[in-house]
Amino acid sequence: xxxxxxxxxxxxxxxxxxxxxxxxxxxxxxxxxxxxxxxxxxxxxxxxxxxxxxxxxxxxxxxxxxxxxxxxxxxxxxxxxxxxxxxxxxxxxxxxxxxxxxxxxxxxxxxxxxxxxxxxxxxxxxxxx
Numbered sequence: 001x002x003x004x005x006x007x008x009x010x011x012x013x014x015x016x017x018x019x020x021x022x023x024x025x026x027x028x029x030x031x032x033x034x035x036x037x038x039x040x041x042x043x044x045x046x047x048x049x050x051x052x053x054x055x056x057x058x059x060x061x062x063x064x065x066x067x068x069x070x071x072x073x074x075x076x077x078x079x080x081x082x083x084x085x086x087x088x089x090x091x092x093x094x095x096x097x098x099x100x101x102x103x104x105x106x107x108x109x110x111x112x113x114x115x116x117x118x119x120x121x122x123x124x125x126x127x128x129x
């Protein structure tokens with residue numbers, strides 16, 4: 001069995017799509033629109049087959065979790081870059097472009113080389129080597 005996709009609600013569908021295309025090589029399909037409930041979405045696919053669904057619809061409440069603290073539920077997802085050098089490079093690019101780095105590149109106790117960045121909506125992304 002494989003993970004098929006993860007979905008994220010957003011207030012700015014185009015901004016979030018652009019972020020994942022620019023920094024993580026996501027390839028977006030056609031924008032979907034359900035006119036009955038004014039729901040919009042994109043599926044982005046990534047190397048290896050996993051997909052990310054970005055969704056927008058009026059009336060979805062703001063997330064009340066503090067993005068800088070840990071909490072129960074889905075806390076992050078990870079993109080593999082292939083090497084520690086690629087982790088450093090992408091982390092530095094995101095930092096220079098104004099994104100918040102909440103975990104500097106480091107080796108973890110379980111053998112990952114990783115950093116953690118917030119996407120434009122405050123979702124945590126691990127960047128692993």
